[in-house]
Amino acid sequence: MNPLDASALLNDLKWTADGLVPAIVQDVETKDVLMMAWMDETAVRHTLRTGQTHFYSRSRRAAWHKGETSGHVQHVESVAVDCDGDVLLVGVRQVGGACHEGYRSCFFRRVNADGRLEVIAEPVFRAEDVYGPGVAKG
Amino acid sequence: MNPLDASALLNDLKWTADGLVPAIVQDVETKDVLMMAWMDETAVRHTLRTGQTHFYSRSRRAAWHKGETSGHVQHVESVAVDCDGDVLLVGVRQVGGACHEGYRSCFFRRVNADGRLEVIAEPVFRAEDVYGPGVAKG
Numbered sequence: 001m002n003p004l005d006a007s008a009l010l011n012d013l014k015w016t017a018d019g020l021v022p023a024i025v026q027d028v029e030t031k032d033v034l035m036m037a038w039m040d041e042t043a044v045r046h047t048l049r050t051g052q053t054h055f056y057s058r059s060r061r062a063a064w065h066k067g068e069t070s071g072h073v074q075h076v077e078s079v080a081v082d083c084d085g086d087v088l089l090v091g092v093r094q095v096g097g098a099c100h101e102g103y104r105s106c107f108f109r110r111v112n113a114d115g116r117l118e119v120i121a122e123p124v125f126r127a128e129d130v131y132g133p134g135v136a137k138g
Numbered sequence: 139m140n141p142l143d144a145s146a147l148l149n150d151l152k153w154t155a156d157g158l159v160p161a162i163v164q165d166v167e168t169k170d171v172l173m174m175a176w177m178d179e180t181a182v183r184h185t186l187r188t189g190q191t192h193f194y195s196r197s198r199r200a201a202w203h204k205g206e207t208s209g210h211v212q213h214v215e216s217v218a219v220d221c222d223g224d225v226l227l228v229g230v231r232q233v234g235g236a237c238h239e240g241y242r243s244c245f246f247r248r249v250n251a252d253g254r255l256e257v258i259a260e261p262v263f264r265a266e267d268v269y270g271p272g273v274a275k276g
Contacts, residue, residue, distance in 0.1 A: 002251065004249065004251075004253040005253045006253065007253065008249070008253050008254045008255060009249050009253070009255065012255055022160060022174065024162055024171055024174060026171060030169075031168075031169035031170070032169070033162055033164060033171065033227050035220065036160065036162060036174075036220065036225045048249070048253070078248055078249070079248065079249040080245040080246075080247060080248040080249070080258070081245065081247050081248075081249075081255065082173065082174065082244040082245050083237050083238065083239050083241070083244045083246070083247075084244070087174045087244075087245075089171050089245045099220075099221050100221065101221050103221070106220040106221045106222070106225075107218040107219065107220050107225075107227045108218075108221070109218060109219050110216055110217065110218040110219075111142065111146070111147050111186070111216070111217040111218070111219075113140065113142075115142040115143045115144065115145065115146050115147065115186070116146045117146060117147065117150055117219065120218070
């Protein structure tokens with residue numbers, strides 16, 4: 001995606017009381033949903049300007065450039081907004097894996113026929129190789 | 139999906155301060171993301187027991203059986219949870235359209251090359267035919 005000014009999009013967004021909007025990240029090739037994270041106004045601006053996803057980490061209370069630590073950046077291909085203007089859907093080309101636990105998608109567990117959670121994917125990288133022994137997101 | 143007890147899933151979920159968890163709804167056939175809405179514990183239980191999506195409407199502060207008014211129910215095929223246990227991904231077979239504005243997906247607007255929002259889909263039903271002149275979700 002070419003660098004874009006976010007003003008028109010920002011005008012249409014409705015934010016939580018904390019000034020955030022949820023962003024669903026979808027792989028444009030497989031159409032798998034990779035993750036959901038939160039963006040503040042700055043993250044939306046950076047995402048559209050740089051063409052890589054930026055978020056706001058609620059736990060760390062800080063800006064977060066996805067892939068900054070791991071190299072697993074997300075190249076943005078499209079940004080859609082829902083009817084209410086309070087959710088973003090970001091289409092990306094994912095480098096490596098989206099999940100800090102080593103999986104391509106954060107949704108690697110599914111409820112099985114017994115109602116239990118079952119891991120349904122294989123890891124694509126070893127989290128400790130990428131983040132070191134203390135796993136931190138990125 | 140057969141009726142399932144939600145206890146194992148509920149044990150693994152982390153809720154917002156309001157007791158909610160965001161649920162991304164994805165079409166299992168096209169893999170399009172249809173919508174995102176919020177579930178409370180009751181909605182999660184009803185969704186797994188009945189095999190149709192139930193949500194909690196924050197604006198109406200009430201339980202919400204998707205499709206109750208419109209007939210546009212969502213038949214649940216799969217329920218996945220993310221690594222942090224704070225987002226659900228629900229795979230469905232959608233009857234009609236997910237969006238109360240008449241579109242198959244709520245994400246019918248996309249940022250175009252000029253940074254402006256552009257409608258990228260055709261409606262699949264007339265909202266006023268389904269909901270009457272005053273459009274209410276359902």
